[in-house]
Amino acid sequence: AQRVTQPEKLLSVFKGAPVELKCNYSYSGSPELFWYVQYSRQRLQLLLRHISRESIKGFTADLNKGETSFHLKKPFAQEEDSAMYYCALYISGTYKYIFGTGTRLKVLA
Amino acid sequence: ETGVTQSPTHLIKTRGQQVTLRCSSQSGHNTVSWYQQALGQGPQFIFQYYREEENGRGNFPPRFSGLQFPNYSSELNVNALELDDSALYLCASSLRGSETQYFGPGTRLLVL
Numbered sequence: 001a002q003r004v005t006q007p008e009k010l011l012s013v014f015k016g017a018p019v020e021l022k023c024n025y026s027y028s029g030s031p032e033l034f035w036y037v038q039y040s041r042q043r044l045q046l047l048l049r050h051i052s053r054e055s056i057k058g059f060t061a062d063l064n065k066g067e068t069s070f071h072l073k074k075p076f077a078q079e080e081d082s083a084m085y086y087c088a089l090y091i092s093g094t095y096k097y098i099f100g101t102g103t104r105l106k107v108l109a
Numbered sequence: 110e111t112g113v114t115q116s117p118t119h120l121i122k123t124r125g126q127q128v129t130l131r132c133s134s135q136s137g138h139n140t141v142s143w144y145q146q147a148l149g150q151g152p153q154f155i156f157q158y159y160r161e162e163e164n165g166r167g168n169f170p171p172r173f174s175g176l177q178f179p180n181y182s183s184e185l186n187v188n189a190l191e192l193d194d195s196a197l198y199l200c201a202s203s204l205r206g207s208e209t210q211y212f213g214p215g216t217r218l219l220v221l
Binding site: 004006032034036043044045046049086090092094095096097098099100101102 | 113142144149150151152153154157159164165166167199201208209210211212213214215
């Protein structure tokens with residue numbers, strides 16, 4: 001069965017510390033993976049997608065097919081990074097999206 | 110550019126009733142997806158509409174149905190409401206081929 005797992009419900013780090021939000025997926029085909037973010041009192045929005053291979057707000061994510069992972073990383077956390085982060089898998093051909101349960105990131109001053 | 114809008118923002122219904130939620134797509138988008146988000150959970154994919162047809166569905170029973178109109182706006186209908194249907198319902202629009210979704214603010218449904 002297709003599944004996205006985000007093992008941490010809450011991740012707290014200090015400002016300036018590195019951040020890694022974990023995402024593992026279960027899918028036998030070629031995955032399309034996304035990270036979405038929801039800041040306080042805002043709607044869910046795209047942060048980045050793996051095919052773009054770009055850095056957004058200092059965040060990067062590399063698809064590791066061997067480990068079936070798509071972890072989100074940032075070398076130096078900022079207070080404004082505090083938000084809810086969701087990893088999502090798109091199953092092409094079925095038009096289905098599967099979201100993880102999310103990780104709340106708190107960046108402490 | 111107009112973003113995705115949803116109405117109403119909040120709704121209270123009783124068990125067994127029917128509800129209709131509405132969504133207006135972002136300008137230029139032709140695909141709409143609906144999600145159910147229970148408290149503390151990630152969004153669960155209900156279905157997607159493209160060119161007024163359902164072309165992708167998650168694990169939701171047939172009492173969850175939808176429509177897409179020629180202007181790409183959409184409705185989610187839920188019949189025979191159950192207590193577990195209480196959730197935030199999100200609509201997201203996209204352009205077919207891009208798969209990047211733009212979300213609305215959601216409609217919070219409470220079933221008593």
